[in-house]
Amino acid sequence: MSNLVATVQSIRCHDGVSIVTFSLGEQILTMVSLELDDALRVGSKCLLSVNASSVAIGKNLSGMLSYSNQLSAKVVAIENGKLLTRIILNISGNRVESMITVASSERLGLKVGDDVTALIKSTVLSVSEVIA
Template sequence: MNHIEATITKIEQYDSVSAVFFSALGLELSMVSLELNPALKVGVDVKLGVKATNISLSKKIHDDISISNQLEGVVQTIDNGTILSSVKVQIKDIFLESIINRKSVIKLDLKDGDKIVALIKASDLAIVEIL
């Protein structure tokens, strides 16, 4: 599980659905939740979590895609297996691991040092701890 320390900047609620917005090292992130802990308020520091298998990679930012969390970074290492690859990406002072199909690494022609965009759906981001 990848972790990102962040601060809640905004919460929008409608019925039982909440959209929560965060700031982490100057990056803006968002999450959608069906159940929200009442202790969560604007200004509260949290630890966010996202599974490595829920982080997709692209070589560019997309304006015409529904994925709201698009984080620019640099490939640090690639560990290729037979079917899957582990790609470690540095985004500012945050390090994330993405596990993707090895064919995708080849298709994207990924190499250490490449600029990359980590794509995380708002429904794949979760608050794992209130700090």
């Protein structure tokens, strides 16, 4: 599980569904939620959580994608196992883990220092803590 410190920019709610946007440095994150913490307000600083298996990686992307969260990231570490590769990314000063297959890592030709795009579906983010 990776954590990101972000600030709530907006909250929109309709029929029990909420869409929350967060600033993460200069980048924007979007989260879809069916349940929001009552303490969550515009301007709140939060700890967001995402599972490593929910963080996809793109390299040299072009064209349109349905992912709301397309975050600029830098590869800071790569650990290859027999089947899976653990990749540590720096996203606006936050360390985020991605778990992809070794075949995907090889196909992308990932190396430490590469600039990549972290792709995170808005439905897999969660607020683990409202900090302030």
